[in-house]
Amino acid sequence: MQFRFPTFLLGLGAASTAFAQVTELYQEGPFALRVKGQASNSSIDGYLSWYNLEGLPAPTFISYTAGSYPIVDPKYEWYFNYTGFVQYRGNEVGILLANPGANTTTPSPYHGQVINLEYQTNSNVAIALLGSGGYMDIGFDGDEKAFNAGQFDDSTYVPGEDPEYSEDLAYYHWAICWQFSGKYKPTLSWVTSGPAHNPTCELVDLLRVEL
Numbered sequence: 001m002q003f004r005f006p007t008f009l010l011g012l013g014a015a016s017t018a019f020a021q022v023t024e025l026y027q028e029g030p031f032a033l034r035v036k037g038q039a040s041n042s043s044i045d046g047y048l049s050w051y052n053l054e055g056l057p058a059p060t061f062i063s064y065t066a067g068s069y070p071i072v073d074p075k076y077e078w079y080f081n082y083t084g085f086v087q088y089r090g091n092e093v094g095i096l097l098a099n100p101g102a103n104t105t106t107p108s109p110y111h112g113q114v115i116n117l118e119y120q121t122n123s124n125v126a127i128a129l130l131g132s133g134g135y136m137d138i139g140f141d142g143d144e145k146a147f148n149a150g151q152f153d154d155s156t157y158v159p160g161e162d163p164e165y166s167e168d169l170a171y172y173h174w175a176i177c178w179q180f181s182g183k184y185k186p187t188l189s190w191v192t193s194g195p196a197h198n199p200t201c202e203l204v205d206l207l208r209v210e211l
């Protein structure tokens with residue numbers, strides 16, 4: 001079994017602060033994030049932007065707006081940070097962030113608000129948030145589609161046998177769903193497994209697009 005987890009990536013936990021201080025991260029961006037419905041009858045085609053509730057700098061919420069072109073506004077600008085140490089199928093694995101001036105990843109020395117998923121106890125639909133303190137491992141494949149790098153697949157587990165670590169578990173479970181996330185809006189979401197519990201969800205491709 002191989003221990004090369006992307007989860008060491010960021011010094012978001014206090015324990016890895018020393019490591020974080022010596023690690024130079026590569027950064028790509030800014031770019032836009034386009035969402036395009038996967039179903040042929042889906043009307044979803046537009047871009048992601050972020051917003052805050054008044055007086056509350058974190059978490060930062062992510063909503064979808066229909067449109068053919070990315071809007072020129074810092075709230076539509078996204079960045080990809082990676083160490084260069086972890087690849088899945090040849091693609092760099094790192095983190096997706098916005099609001100690069102924000103200091104909300106303290107105590108780490110890094111700036112910006114990182115995308116992570118917030119799970120709900122009564123649904124298989126998670127909400128994507130920025131600046132909640134956690135992060136998820138993300139890469140972009142050859143078609144510029146964002147995937148989540150999973151490390152283990154619990155559907156293959158056997159009692160008493162350590163599961164295999166895999167660099168091939170790329171998941172594309174992004175969705176746009178009406179959610180209470182700051183406000184009740186079409187929100188970037190993630191369907192963990194099976195059909196979405198929230199009937200408003202539509203599965204989408206999340207694509208990196210040049211600004």
Ligand SMILES: *[C@@H]1O[C@H](CO)[C@@H](O)[C@H](O)[C@H]1NC(C)=O
Nearest residue numbers: 037039040041042043044202
């Ligand atoms: C698309 O078609 C499927 C199958 O007919 C249907 O279940 C679904 O509700 C439709 N979605 C939209 C967004 O119209």
Ligand SMILES: *[C@@H]1O[C@H](CO)[C@@H](O)[C@H](O)[C@H]1NC(C)=O
Nearest residue numbers: 099100101102103104106111
């Ligand atoms: C973030 O922290 C740095 C260093 O303490 C400070 O110079 C900068 O003004 C802070 N930025 C914001 C947006 O608060």
Ligand SMILES: *[C@@H]1O[C@H](CO)[C@@H](O)[C@H](O)[C@H]1NC(C)=O
Nearest residue numbers: 025026027081109110111112
């Ligand atoms: C992302 O990378 C840039 C460039 O190395 C760095 O300044 C920034 O602090 C990093 N932010 C995070 C959250 O990793």
